[in-house]
Structures are given as C-alpha cells and as structure tokens.
Amino acid sequence: MRTLRGVPPEAAIEVRDLRKSFGDVQALCGIDLNAPPGTILGLLGPNGAGKTTAVRILTTLLPPDGGTARVAGLDVVKDAAALRSRIGLAGQYAAVDENLTGFENLDMVGRLYHLGRGPSRERARELLERFSLTDAGDRISKTYSGGMRRRLDLAAALVARPPVLFLDEPTTGLDPISRLQLWETIEARVAGGTTVLLTTQYLDEADRLADRIAVIDHGRVIAEGTPDELKSRVGGERLELTLRDYGEEEAAIEALAPLADERPKCEHGILVMPFDQTRGDIAEAVRRLDDASVGIADIAVRRPTLDDVFISLTGHAAEQDEEGEAEQREEAAA
Amino acid sequence: MSSLALVAADTAVIAKRNLKRIPRQPDLWSSFTLQPILFVLLFVYVFGGAIQTPGYPDYVDFLMPGIIVQTMAFGGFVTAIGLSDDLRKGLIDRFRSLPMARSAVLSGRTLADVATNTVSLVVMIVVGILVGFNFSSSPLEVIAGFGLLLLFGYAFSWIFAFIALSSSSAEGAQTLGFLAIFPLTFASSAFVPPDSMPSAVQAFAEANPITTIVDATRALFVDAPAGNDVWGAVLWCVGLIAVFSTLSVYKYRRAVSS
Numbered sequence: 001m002r003t004l005r006g007v008p009p010e011a012a013i014e015v016r017d018l019r020k021s022f023g024d025v026q027a028l029c030g031i032d033l034n035a036p037p038g039t040i041l042g043l044l045g046p047n048g049a050g051k052t053t054a055v056r057i058l059t060t061l062l063p064p065d066g067g068t069a070r071v072a073g074l075d076v077v078k079d080a081a082a083l084r085s086r087i088g089l090a091g092q093y094a095a096v097d098e099n100l101t102g103f104e105n106l107d108m109v110g111r112l113y114h115l116g117r118g119p120s121r122e123r124a125r126e127l128l129e130r131f132s133l134t135d136a137g138d139r140i141s142k143t144y145s146g147g148m149r150r151r152l153d154l155a156a157a158l159v160a161r162p163p164v165l166f167l168d169e170p171t172t173g174l175d176p177i178s179r180l181q182l183w184e185t186i187e188a189r190v191a192g193g194t195t196v197l198l199t200t201q202y203l204d205e206a207d208r209l210a211d212r213i214a215v216i217d218h219g220r221v222i223a224e225g226t227p228d229e230l231k232s233r234v235g236g237e238r239l240e241l242t243l244r245d246y247g248e249e250e251a252a253i254e255a256l257a258p259l260a261d262e263r264p265k266c267e268h269g270i271l272v273m274p275f276d277q278t279r280g281d282i283a284e285a286v287r288r289l290d291d292a293s294v295g296i297a298d299i300a301v302r303r304p305t306l307d308d309v310f311i312s313l314t315g316h317a318a319e320q321d322e323e324g325e326a327e328q329r330e331e332a333a334a
Numbered sequence: 335m336s337s338l339a340l341v342a343a344d345t346a347v348i349a350k351r352n353l354k355r356i357p358r359q360p361d362l363w364s365s366f367t368l369q370p371i372l373f374v375l376l377f378v379y380v381f382g383g384a385i386q387t388p389g390y391p392d393y394v395d396f397l398m399p400g401i402i403v404q405t406m407a408f409g410g411f412v413t414a415i416g417l418s419d420d421l422r423k424g425l426i427d428r429f430r431s432l433p434m435a436r437s438a439v440l441s442g443r444t445l446a447d448v449a450t451n452t453v454s455l456v457v458m459i460v461v462g463i464l465v466g467f468n469f470s471s472s473p474l475e476v477i478a479g480f481g482l483l484l485l486f487g488y489a490f491s492w493i494f495a496f497i498a499l500s501s502s503s504a505e506g507a508q509t510l511g512f513l514a515i516f517p518l519t520f521a522s523s524a525f526v527p528p529d530s531m532p533s534a535v536q537a538f539a540e541a542n543p544i545t546t547i548v549d550a551t552r553a554l555f556v557d558a559p560a561g562n563d564v565w566g567a568v569l570w571c572v573g574l575i576a577v578f579s580t581l582s583v584y585k586y587r588r589a590v591s592s
Contacts, residue, residue, distance in 0.1 A: 056427075059431045060430075060431065061427060061430050061431060081433065082433075084431060084432060084433040085433035087431065089427070089428065089431040091424050091427060091428070095423060095424035095425050095427060095428040096425075097351065097355070097425060098423070099354075099355040099358045099359060100351065100354060100355070104351070104354065108347060108351050109428075109432065111343075111347040112344060112347055112429070112432045112433075112434040113432060113433060114340075114343070114433070114434075140358060156428070
C-alpha cells in the first residue's frame with residue numbers, strides 16, 4: 001500500500017456517517033464502513049437498500065449530503081480527481097461499448113487512464129488473455145455472451161491496476177456457470193492485494209467472497225461482521241429430521257428431548273433441534289427414534305446460511321424485491 | 335500533461351471511439367441520410383412546381399441550400415442518440431469514474447459527429463446535382479459554404495447534446511428535437527421565400543437564425559445577395575456553440591445513468 005502525504009492509510013475504504021437523500025427519499029441514513037487493504041468487503045442488501053448509492057459516492061459519481069468517505073487514503077469529494085486514477089469500477093450493467101471490440105474497449109479505457117499508446121495496447125492484450133477473451137478480442141462485443149461481457153467489464157476496471165476495486169452486483173443476471181467463473185476471477189485478483197468493495201443481493205456470493213460483510217437495509221447498516229460471525233448470530237448447526245408419519249411427532253419429541261437444552265420443535269412432520277457434536281451424534285438420535293419405533297424419511301444437518309441471518313435481521317428475505325420501488329424513485333430523483 | 339493537452343488527448347480518444355462506431359451502426363446513419371434525400375425528391379417534384387422563387391433559375395437552386403441546412407440540423411440527432419445510449423448503458427458512469435477530462439466525452443462526441451455531417455453533406459450535394467442543382471459562385475465561396483454548414487451542424491450537435499443530457503430517455507430527446515427543428519426550419523427561408531408568409535410568421539422567419547444560415551449558404555452557393563448574412567451566420571454558430579457547450583458540460587457533470 002502506497003502512503004499519501006506521509007500518512008499510512010489504515011483502511012483502504014473508510015466511511016463515516018455517510019448520508020444521501022434524493023428528494024424525500026433517504027437513500028443512505030448515515031452508514032459506516034471499513035475495509036483494510038487487501039480484503040473484500042461485501043455490501044449485502046435487497047434492491048433499493050442503498051448499495052448502489054454508496055458505490056456511486058465512493059467512486060466520485062455522486063456527491064454525498066453528509067459524512068466523510070476516504071478511499072485509498074483520498075477524500076471522495078476533496079480529492080475526487082486524484083482518486084479516479086486509483087479506483088476501478090465494474091457495474092451491474094456491464095458498461096462496455098457494444099459497438100467496439102473487446103480490445104478496442106480495453107485500449108480506450110487505458111488511454112483514458114493515460115497509460116500511453118504502447119502500454120495501453122499491451123495491457124489490453126494482457127487482460128484479454130487473462131480473462132480468456134483473446135479469441136474474442138477482435139470481435140464486436142455486441143456478439144459476446146453475458147458472462148463474456150461481465151469479464152470484459154471487470155477487465156476494464158482492472159486496466160490501471162487500481163488498488164481499490166468497486167464491483168456493483170457483478171453477477172446479477174448471470175447463469176450459474178458464468179457466476180462461478182467470475183467468482184474465481186475476482187478471487188484471483190484480490191490474491192494480489194487489491195481491496196474490493198462488492199455489492200450483492202446474493203447471500204452465497206457474499207459468503208463465498210467477502211472477508212467482512214455489512215448488511216444494509218433502508219439505507220442503514222443493520223449488521224456487520226465476518227460471514228461466520230453473522231451466521232453464529234442465528235445459532236449453530238441444527239439437525240432436521242423428516243418423519244415418515246405425522247402422527248409420531250409427539251413420540252419423536254419425547255425421544256430426542258434429552259439430547260437438547262430446548263425441547264425440539266416439530267412442524268409438518270419435520271423435527272428441528274439444535275445440534276452439538278459434543279453432546280451426541282446422529283447415530284444416537286437415530287438409535288433413540290428407532291427404540292421409540294418412529295420412522296424416519298430423511299435426516300440432515302443444516303448449517304445456518306446468510307439467508308437465515310438476513311431473515312432474522314430484517315424480517316424479510318434478501319432476494320425479495322419489495323424495495324425496488326425506492327430504487328426507482330432514487331433514480332428518477334437523480 | 336497540461337490540462338489543455340489532457341482535454342485534447344481525451345477528446346481524440348473519444349472521437350476515435352465514436353468514429354469507429356459509425357460504420358458499425360448502418361441503420362442509424364442510413365436513416366439520417368435517406369430522410370433528407372426523400373425531402374429533396376418531395377420538394378423538387380411534388381411541391382416545387384407550386385412555389386415561386388423569383389431571382390432563382392430553378393426551385394432546386396433555391397431549395398438545396400435550405401434543405402442542406404435542415405439536414406445539418408437533423409445531424410444533431412446522431413449526437414443525441416449516441417449520448418442517450420451511453421447514458422442508458424452505463425458508459426457515462428464508466429467515463430465519469432475515469433481520470434479523464436470532464437468535457438472530453440462531449441467534445442469527442444460532437445467532433446466525431448462533424449464526420450457524419452460531412453458524409454450527409456456529400457450525399458446531399460450529389461443528390462442535388464443529380465436533380466439539377468448548379469453552383470453559380472466561385473469555388474472558394476463554395477468551400478466557405480461547406481465550412482459554414484459544418485460549423486452550423488457542429489452547433490446543432492451541442493444543442494442536441496444538451497437536449498440528450500436533459501432528457502430522461504432517447505425517445506424524449508428525439509421528440510424534443512423534432513419539436514424544435516420542424517418549426518425552426520419550416521418557418522424560415524429554407525423552403526419558401528418568407529415574403530409569401532403571413533406577416534407574423536414572416537417576422538418570425540426573418541428573425542430566425544435558420545434564415546440567416548440559409549441565406550448565407552445561398553449567397554455562398556448560388557450568389558444570392560448576401561447582405562451581412564455570412565458574418566451573421568458565423569456569429570450565430572459561434573454563439574450557439576459557446577452557450578450550449580457550456581450548458582452541456584454543466585449538465586454532464588451531474589449526469590446520472592438510469
């Protein structure tokens with residue numbers, strides 16, 4: 001990490017009490033964020049939660065109403081011009097010029113970062129190769145698949161080797177295989193020390209990629225921590241047993257009660273109980289049910305997912321689209 | 335790099351990008367070339383016989399300067415559509431996140447559109463000559479006329495850049511553009527002599543800058559009496575460019591993709 005003005009930056013992204021309104025819609029109601037250099041910070045929330053507004057402010061596209069934000073040691077308002085050469089942005093709309101070839105797109109971005117003619121071309125070729133686009137590099141990008149366009153978009157964000165990278169919903173709308181490929185690409189990039197702010201509405205994406213996650217809803221950070229910390233908030237592992245016969249629910253609860261602190265719950269023939277490896281194992285539970293002549297159709301150990309975290313924090317699921325309206329108003333106002 | 339050199343370098347990169355796109359969007363520019371050709375045929379062969387243009391050997395000699403001016407004005411649509419497209423697809427966001435000159439996206443766009451206008455101009459001259467138009471001035475005046483027309487087209491590109499940045503959609507920008515261009519070009523000396531119009535419309539037509547540009551082009555192409563029209567036309571163009579480039583850059587700084 002380079003130091004600026006002799007002060008070593010403690011965080012690559014440091015946000016304090018950031019606020020932004022569009023008309024009477026409060027998009028950000030004072031958020032705090034922190035990402036140490038070389039880490040991925042996941043910004044997780046439903047549509048309209050304020051994720052894109054935060055990215056726009058941090059990439060100097062939008063002035064904040066209040067609070068401070070420093071990226072790579074530079075203030076996003078006062079040092080905006082200097083900051084632009086130290087960040088890369090890849091958006092959810094895959095902002096590549098579809099009437100240019102892949103090579104022409106990357107070369108243009110390189111020239112606009114003022115890399116110079118030769119280095120810019122060299123960098124474009126290098127990135128095309130790294131993102132497996134060499135064969136398609138001289139084709140008009142209109143002919144690319146969705147996954148190829150996202151890769152090109154991401155490559156464009158990396159042209160100037162920026163120390164801080166912003167990825168705004170990089171995999172929204174991609175098929176599962178393209179998503180997986182893009183995740184691997186992102187992981188490979190951050191291994192080189194880049195700091196990434198990633199917004200997503202996919203919990204598995206945040207879980208897989210982020211070192212720390214800020215859960216954001218209605219313009220506020222409602223939880224912050226590592227994926228494991230967030231998951232431990234909704235309890236540990238649970239054992240889920242599907243009974244063969246609904247009539248045996250009571251018998252099953254009685255049989256398994258001694259294994260748990262709380263009385264197991266049973267609904268619609270599925271019995272759920274907190275499960276602790278040190279207090280007994282699956283074999284013990286099965287033995288007890290067998291002794292009580294309770295038939296088991298299925299048995300599973302379930303780990304809490306970020307979906308569970310999200311539902312317990314916000315009262316609604318992450319991929320619900322009920323906040324879409326707010327985002328539309330936000331765009332209309334801007 | 336000094337800031338002026340930076341603006342020039344970034345403008346060149348953006349202009350080059352837009353020039354590369356032109357042959358790859360045949361549907362876009364063919365429509366802006368075909369439409370004026372249809373206008374020429376319509377006015378020469380349908381309305382032309384009914385329009386009196388004393389002092390001109392033929393209606394086509396009166397018409398061509400006017401219709402080319404209208405074509406240059408319509409060239410602004412290419413600017414508007416290009417910018418609306420960039421806004422909608424998030425490219426403007428990308429450009430605004432780059433350490434490039436803030437004005438370069440617009441100056442590169444409008445500069446590249448001078449090339450599209452040049453193509454339209456050549457097409458119109460060829461079509462005009464085919465339907466009987468004759469230059470009756472010196473070659474130097476004809477070349478000056480081409481220069482004036484391209485300067486006027488450049489001014490309209492800036493007007494349309496402002497319209498595109500002020501509109502919420504490409505369709506909105508087009509509607510606004512049509513609403514501006516039709517009354518301005520028809521209530522002018524472009525198609526009929528203003529003295530045939532009712533007095534209120536005539537007063538409007540005589541004050542209309544399009545009339546100034548058209549009369550100046552006529553002076554340079556067919557030796558019509560010029561008065562102060564040529565210098566007036568240049569002044570109008572420079573003034574429009576100054577005003578609308580300032581307004582457009584101001585809008586661009588605040589532009590947000592939707």
